[in-house]
Amino acid sequence: MKILLLGQTGQVGFELKRTFAPLGTITAPTRDQLDLLNKEAVQRYLDKHQPALILNAAAYTAVDKAESEPMLATRLNTKLPAQLAEYTAQVGATLLHYSSDYVYPGQGDKPFTEQTTTGPLSAYGKTKLEGDQAITASGCNHYIFRTSWVYSARGHNFMKTMLRLGKDKKELKVVSDQIGAPTPARLIAQVSLLAYTHNIEQGVYHLAPRGETSWQGFARSIFRHTINMGQELTIAPEAVNSIPTKDYPTPARRPLNSRLSLQKLEQALSTQLPDWEDQLFQTLEEYFEYQEQS
Numbered sequence: 001m002k003i004l005l006l007g008q009t010g011q012v013g014f015e016l017k018r019t020f021a022p023l024g025t026i027t028a029p030t031r032d033q034l035d036l037l038n039k040e041a042v043q044r045y046l047d048k049h050q051p052a053l054i055l056n057a058a059a060y061t062a063v064d065k066a067e068s069e070p071m072l073a074t075r076l077n078t079k080l081p082a083q084l085a086e087y088t089a090q091v092g093a094t095l096l097h098y099s100s101d102y103v104y105p106g107q108g109d110k111p112f113t114e115q116t117t118t119g120p121l122s123a124y125g126k127t128k129l130e131g132d133q134a135i136t137a138s139g140c141n142h143y144i145f146r147t148s149w150v151y152s153a154r155g156h157n158f159m160k161t162m163l164r165l166g167k168d169k170k171e172l173k174v175v176s177d178q179i180g181a182p183t184p185a186r187l188i189a190q191v192s193l194l195a196y197t198h199n200i201e202q203g204v205y206h207l208a209p210r211g212e213t214s215w216q217g218f219a220r221s222i223f224r225h226t227i228n229m230g231q232e233l234t235i236a237p238e239a240v241n242s243i244p245t246k247d248y249p250t251p252a253r254r255p256l257n258s259r260l261s262l263q264k265l266e267q268a269l270s271t272q273l274p275d276w277e278d279q280l281f282q283t284l285e286e287y288f289e290y291q292e293q294s
């Protein structure tokens, strides 16, 4: 099978590339080979390669910058998925696409289901939602996985930022009133493969580990596990202090509630997703192994 992977240099893209390798021949252009801002170039690429499966892990993910660059965010997060969906519908291919907890307004303290009324608080969230809507409206074969707080052993993410700061600082302030589930890119790729190969019903699914925490709780767990693994830090987990979102202003508003109900995906796969903290442990192990090798 011909597979087209977009965004292979990103966190999720990197993991998709190795996870989907057994399914076929993967073509994965870098930005130099295919600028996804260029609609005509994307069309030529699709026509030339004729993929039967598209894995779209490319996105404009700079949440704060999207407030001042809405056109770029719209092209990557809305127009590109719409274009991929149009191709997919025309040729009968399948599109796997990734979306965000930021499509929801973030009120309350209950997990959002896939049926919850959306209401993004940011330009990023709006462009992601419009991408989801364009794919759904196209009628193409598709899976849209809405995930949250993505991190991995590679790339730029909160876990790696904390590990850097934890080797230098004695104290940190981290937001404690945004609640969600940190999701390793590797889990996203593994579950995507399961969903695709099990041919589950198409549509929108939440994809995250079980459980919930705050960014402060996530930071403390990163440091606790790291110390338990025998790694040296200057900071103790208890020295990660709490700060409310209102005291940490950012250009983009973020939802306080990022809890995603996993019921639909767990039922479709007849499985229980793993706990976020076990996933963190595994990702840290992978990170330190990777550090030793490089």
Ligand SMILES: NC(=O)c1ccc[n+]([C@@H]2O[C@H](COP(=O)([O-])OP(=O)(O)OC[C@H]3O[C@@H](n4cnc5c(N)ncnc54)[C@H](OP(=O)(O)O)[C@@H]3O)[C@@H](O)[C@H]2O)c1
Binding pocket: 006, 007, 008, 009, 010, 011, 012, 013, 030, 031, 034, 035, 036, 037, 056, 057, 058, 059, 060, 061, 076, 098, 099, 100, 101, 128, 146, 147, 148, 149, 150, 151, 155, 185
């Ligand atoms: N990160 C999160 O916390 C989070 C949370 C919820 C949902 N998601 C969603 O999950 C998906 C994957 O996110 P991620 O964290 O893996 O993203 P990421 O690490 O930021 O990777 C984004 C990818 O898109 C590519 N890209 C961006 N603009 C491009 C352009 N003009 N031409 C070619 N390639 C371009 C990047 O290429 P370069 O390396 O060349 O820039 C990179 O490979 C996205 O749909 C995102 O919205 C992410």
